[in-house]
């Protein structure tokens with residue numbers, strides 16, 4: 323049987339490895355760090371903090387749903403209560419327009435603007451509006467003379483879903499394709515019971531049950547062509563042969579690996595693109611602070627807080643609570659210490675405002691000043707990496723930097739699907 327090497331064991335690498343192993347392929351997966359990559363979690367004083375991934379958007383329309391079904395993964399969904407999602411607006415909280423009811427209740431747009439916003443939603447749903455890859459959503463809104471309040475709301479939504487501080491720069495075609503899918507959903511936001519570690523463990527189970535081998539703490543430093551196939555090498559100079567290779571590591575990491583020249587040239591432009599970054603501040607508090615909301619988005623500072631314990635009691639000790647604050651970052655300002663300090667202050671302010679008393683109840687906290695949410699940000703002038711080289715069918719790419727459907731981890735799952743279908 324021909325051997326397939328998967329380099330990288332994040333959600334993308336694990337998914338493609340499990341899908342191919344389930345089809346009967348001989349799989350060897352190599353990972354440099356912790357299996358799960360940016361979807362791992364960390365337990366501090368009994369509180370479970372996610373490194374990154376926490377929510378699934380539009381799960382009923384997602385590639386993850388197909389993956390769970392196809393591989394019979396044991397995952398329990400915890401669905402978000404839209405009625406508990408709020409936007410902070412003019413100093414008070416109003417319903418977030420996450421679904422039709424939120425739209426009727428929200429004060430973010432009113433009167434004719436509400437009609438206009440609803441019309442934009444309907445047009446997107448009916449595919450009457452598709453946008454253009456050469457026109458940003460910001461320019462599209464100006465071209466179409468969309469009212470200020472409606473424009474602002476359409477961009478705020480994109481900020482939350484694309485984790486970006488510059489939603490106006492998203493290509494309008496990407497914007498409409500994303501919302502066409504999301505507006506159809508009956509499950510706008512969901513969480514996975516026990517956190518994403520559950521999913522990682524399940525993918526690992528399918529892979530090993532089907533004879534796949536996992537090489538942990540194995541950083542691949544070279545991939546060379548050798549007799550109609552490839553030879554992989556790690557830091558200890560240990561070598562492995564493979565007939566085909568899947569690179570499930572970000573383009574910036576691929577650049578550090580000695581790869582055959584055509585691959586190096588192919589990935590180079592993608593390795594220079596900007597990622598989408600966020601500051602993440604997690605707190606574990608006790609006892610629990612009960613509130614009428616579980617999510618608040620502060621649109622002025624582009625920061626939001628989620629009460630993750632509201633959905634999943636298993637992530638904190640009894641009576642404890644995990645609150646996660648995420649602030650979107652502007653790549654150009656990240657190197658300035660004052661900019662990051664300001665973001666930390668906004669995170670604290672948001673908690674002070676909506677969870678008064680949290681400081682006295684603080685048990686543990688964690689700040690990630692620069693977490694990479696998506697390796698290649700959706701913005702004008704940037705594009706995702708194709709899953710295949712045009713002339714070479716023995717090498718493939720998967721990850722949230724690849725072409726696919728949806729956003730964030732959905733790109734990891736959908737690119738894994740593309741490759742597993744092509745190689746079945």
Ligand SMILES: Cc1cc2nc3c(=O)[nH]c(=O)nc-3n(C[C@H](O)[C@H](O)[C@H](O)COP(=O)(O)OP(=O)(O)OC[C@H]3O[C@@H](n4cnc5c(N)ncnc54)[C@H](O)[C@@H]3O)c2cc1C
Pocket residue numbers: 329330331332333334335352353354355356357358359360361373374375376377378379540541542543570571572575579600602693694695696720721722723729730731732734
């Ligand atoms: C703060 C934050 C919040 C997020 N929120 C969400 C969310 O709510 N919903 C959502 O869907 N997504 C979210 N994401 C995004 C999600 O976490 C990622 O899209 C997803 O985890 C990416 O998986 P991946 O496999 O594509 O990449 P990665 O997780 O980056 O995997 C790459 C893997 O390659 C390994 N590796 C690197 N170099 C080598 C080498 N040379 N040899 C061997 N192995 C190597 C690494 O150890 C890693 O395991 C969030 C991310 C962050 C940071």
